Amino acid sequence: MTSTSADPTIDDAKATGSIKRLRLLAALLLLALAVRFPLAFWPNIIHPDEIFQYLEPAWRMLGHDGIVTWEWRYGIRGWFLPTLLAGPVALGDWIAPGGAGAFVVPRVAAVFASLSIVVSAWFFGARVSRLHAIVAAFAAAVWFDLVFFAPHTLSEPLAAALIVPAALLVTDEPSQKRFVVAGALLALAFVCRFQYAPAIAVLAIGACWRRWRNLLPLVAGGLVVLLLAAIVDVTHGVVPFAWLIANIEQNLLHDRAAEFGVTPAITYLADFWILWSAAGVLLVAAIWRGWRHAPLLLVVALANLVFHSLIGHKEYRFIFLSVVLFVILAALGSADWIVALRSRRAWRPWAVPFVAGVWALLSLALAGASETMRDNWMRGIGAARLAAELRGDPDTCGLALYNLPFHLLPGRERLSGPSPLYALQPGDPLARGHLKELVQTTSPAFNRILARPDAAADLPAAFSRRSCAAVGNGDACIFARSGACAATSAATPFVINDTLVRLDY
Structure with missing residues (x-):
């Protein structure tokens, strides 16, 4: 064989x-x-x-x-x-x-x-x-x-x-x-x-x-x-x-x-x-x-x-x-x-x-x-554009979200970088009923605010509107004031993670 x-x-x-x-x-x-x-x-x-x-x-x-x-x-x-x-x-x-x-x-x-x-x-x-x-x-x-x-x-x-x-x-x-x-x-x-x-x-x-x-x-x-x-x-x-x-x-x-x-x-x-x-x-x-x-x-x-x-x-x-x-x-x-x-x-x-x-x-x-x-x-494109503008602004020393949900935004680092991030929300027990007064008293801690355009009347007079973009179901705008940020006890409770705890969100 x-x-x-x-x-x-x-x-x-x-x-x-x-x-x-x-x-x-x-x-x-x-x-x-x-x-x-x-x-x-x-x-x-x-x-x-x-x-x-x-x-x-x-x-x-x-x-x-x-x-x-x-x-x-x-x-x-x-x-x-x-x-x-x-x-x-x-x-x-x-x-x-x-x-x-x-x-x-x-x-x-x-x-x-x-x-x-x-x-x-x-x-x-x-x-x-x-x-x-x-x-x-x-x-x-x-x-x-x-x-x-x-x-x-x-x-x-x-x-x-x-x-x-x-x-x-x-x-x-x-x-x-x-x-x-x-x-x-x-x-x-x-x-x-x-x-x-x-x-x-x-x-x-x-x-x-x-x-x-x-x-x-x-x-x-x-x-x-x-x-x-x-x-x-x-x-x-x-x-x-x-x-x-x-x-x-x-x-x-x-x-x-x-x-x-x-x-x-x-x-x-x-x-x-x-x-x-x-x-x-x-x-x-x-x-x-x-x-x-x-x-x-x-x-x-x-x-x-x-x-x-x-x-x-x-x-x-x-x-x-x-x-x-x-x-x-x-x-x-x-x-x-x-x-x-x-x-x-x-x-x-x-x-x-x-x-x-x-x-x-x-x-x-x-x-x-x-x-x-x-x-x-x-979805998220407008928020990303506003976040890039804030993150690239060398004058930003503190940012507040005024009646604007954080989950519409692209994360803390891309939004505010090393600057402190505050959240002023109407559902917060510490802010309920006096949100407009609260933004006035806490404003020394931040010089940038993200808010809806119709919130302009609630904000301190020193803040003027800059860029706006579609965020969620409406527009959001950057409101800015000149000058530096100063630590204030009025703003301390409103660091974003503390606010989220109170909101259970």
């Missing part, structure tokens, strides 16, 4: 094919990066959480002063995510001191984290064909929801960037090593966004449904991360995972989340209609065609959507994981359409450009089609 060696021609063809696939994937990643990277420098803020729940705590970890919200006073936030962000915050402050770098570099890191979704989409598609891989990765690279959320330091996009590759690992020729890694990713996603626990559980059960022994390496990988998260909590002087219990207590027993609004169960369906418009019908058709290629993704997406629909307080960002999975499934379905079109000779050369063009054009159109998206792109 003679031994035969492998055909070198076949080996060369496989190597050439692998190189082509890697080049295609690299090109799609560069495309994704090209549309996301500039957004890291665009200072819009989707929600105050990305500043006050993550970047401000990371900033305080580095020994700086920052705004402490009620969530941190009540201990309902974990330290793991701010600790992860502390490195990019420190690097950014070293590159560009003064708050701007500490804001931008973490957003750049979030952009790179989002690329895991594009890579995962490629490999989900590659299970079917190279065509499906290209279309899935292209859709994940350009779809406006995924692009818009990519630079924001929020728990939802960061958790999704961990769950999607974990789903890939546990469904694509899974091995014990892959289950360990997937378990670590899922545990990290849980620590970042524990509200994704039902979706994570559905994914784990679905992946282990036929071979329950795979739960062991999955749990083992997760326990390693949970232990690390516990160590981080202890390092910060808190009981491990006490934040989880406190969060459930505040939001379920004390209904704190309801204070921010309660909407009906169909809210997310309405959101899809508002943001996706009639294109949503096309996407549903594509999902219906493509779900068979990755049925577990559809189950996870629906489980996450249903769970969040049962919660009274709803925000579109909460279901970002479902949005990502729906887009991947729709992309796989649209690739099936390409296969069908290519079976017709007249369509053969145009099928791929046509479907890819539809994805790109729909994404570009929907990115600014609705009033909601236009508002999202501009």
Whole structure:
């Protein structure tokens, strides 16, 4: 019996094919990066959480002063995510001191984290064909929801960037090593966004449904991360995972989340209609065609959507994981359409450009089609402009917020820098009923005020209006006086964090 060696021609063809696939994937990643990277420098803020729940705590970890919200006073936030962000915050402050770098570099890191979704989409598609891989990765690279959320330091996009590759690992020729890694990713996603626990559980059960022994390496990988998260909590002087219990207590027993609004169960369906418009019908058709290629993704997406629909307080960002999975499934379905079109000779050369063009054009159109998206792109821009002016003013020695919510602003360091920051708010028990008199008596402590334009009559005569910009649902203006600031006992109780304690905010 003679031994035969492998055909070198076949080996060369496989190597050439692998190189082509890697080049295609690299090109799609560069495309994704090209549309996301500039957004890291665009200072819009989707929600105050990305500043006050993550970047401000990371900033305080580095020994700086920052705004402490009620969530941190009540201990309902974990330290793991701010600790992860502390490195990019420190690097950014070293590159560009003064708050701007500490804001931008973490957003750049979030952009790179989002690329895991594009890579995962490629490999989900590659299970079917190279065509499906290209279309899935292209859709994940350009779809406006995924692009818009990519630079924001929020728990939802960061958790999704961990769950999607974990789903890939546990469904694509899974091995014990892959289950360990997937378990670590899922545990990290849980620590970042524990509200994704039902979706994570559905994914784990679905992946282990036929071979329950795979739960062991999955749990083992997760326990390693949970232990690390516990160590981080202890390092910060808190009981491990006490934040989880406190969060459930505040939001379920004390209904704190309801204070921010309660909407009906169909809210997310309405959101899809508002943001996706009639294109949503096309996407549903594509999902219906493509779900068979990755049925577990559809189950996870629906489980996450249903769970969040049962919660009274709803925000579109909460279901970002479902949005990502729906887009991947729709992309796989649209690739099936390409296969069908290519079976017709007249369509053969145009099928791929046509479907890819539809994805790109729909994404570009929907990115600014609705009033909601236009508002999202501009949210926080006016506040950032006013903050940059204040932060760059060498004459600023103290700043007061007069009847202007702090959460509309981009964080303490970017707003006032080393200057003291005061908050004069009508709901404050120490200010209620005499806010106008209070600003007069405390004004020696600050020479800049941020207030609504119609508050001009309440302010001391020495303050004149300068720049104004859209902040929240109205304009806000900088009012300035000449001269220095003097310490005064009248202003001391109104340092912003003391005011927030009294407001329980």
